[in-house]
Amino acid sequence: MQRRAKMSLNTPRLLLSSALLGAALLVSGCGFQLRGTGVDNVELSELDVSASNRYGQTYQQVLDALEIDGVQVTSTAPYKLQLLDESVGRRALSYTSRATPAEYELTSDLTFVISDRQGRALIGPETLDTRRTYVNDKDNIIGTSEEESLLRREMRGDLTRQLLFRLSSLTESELSAREQTLDQQQAR
Numbered sequence: 001m002q003r004r005a006k007m008s009l010n011t012p013r014l015l016l017s018s019a020l021l022g023a024a025l026l027v028s029g030c031g032f033q034l035r036g037t038g039v040d041n042v043e044l045s046e047l048d049v050s051a052s053n054r055y056g057q058t059y060q061q062v063l064d065a066l067e068i069d070g071v072q073v074t075s076t077a078p079y080k081l082q083l084l085d086e087s088v089g090r091r092a093l094s095y096t097s098r099a100t101p102a103e104y105e106l107t108s109d110l111t112f113v114i115s116d117r118q119g120r121a122l123i124g125p126e127t128l129d130t131r132r133t134y135v136n137d138k139d140n141i142i143g144t145s146e147e148e149s150l151l152r153r154e155m156r157g158d159l160t161r162q163l164l165f166r167l168s169s170l171t172e173s174e175l176s177a178r179e180q181t182l183d184q185q186q187a188r
Helices: 002-029 057-068 141-168 172-187
Strands: 046-051 079-095 101-116 121-135
Touching: 046 057, 057 079, 057 141, 079 121, 079 141, 101 141, 101 172, 121 141, 121 172
Parallel strands: 046 079
Antiparallel strands: 079 101, 101 121
């Protein structure tokens, strides 16, 4: 009798373990990856980076992300990434019966351009954007403001990921070809 009791307790564990192992194999087999661990890396070996706000958090995140991708950030690089403008906004989406905002929408936009050493735009200016919505809890002002701060941090991270994804689609040969096209147009 005791032997059957042990088997019945172990059988569900075995089934659960097998199911988890099967799910892990299935998910990894279909190409699933966690966000932020994408296979697309920035292929540019070096890049000059500037921003209108060199002390801003987005600028620092972009520098850190480029460094992680192995891009050398140097002022002598043949191409320059300029973070031209970053704007944030907040607007009420809906109102309560007392005409106070019930929901807010947060927006964040980042405009950038990639130029050559002569300052000619090779890519852009392009604008990336992200949006988030949150409920305005008038009874929990501190919690609501903390939620907004958390969403703003997530949005900066999202803009950085979007920018890196855009940069990962570029190669030095493509930028060089664009530069040569501009040279030919100027020679005419």
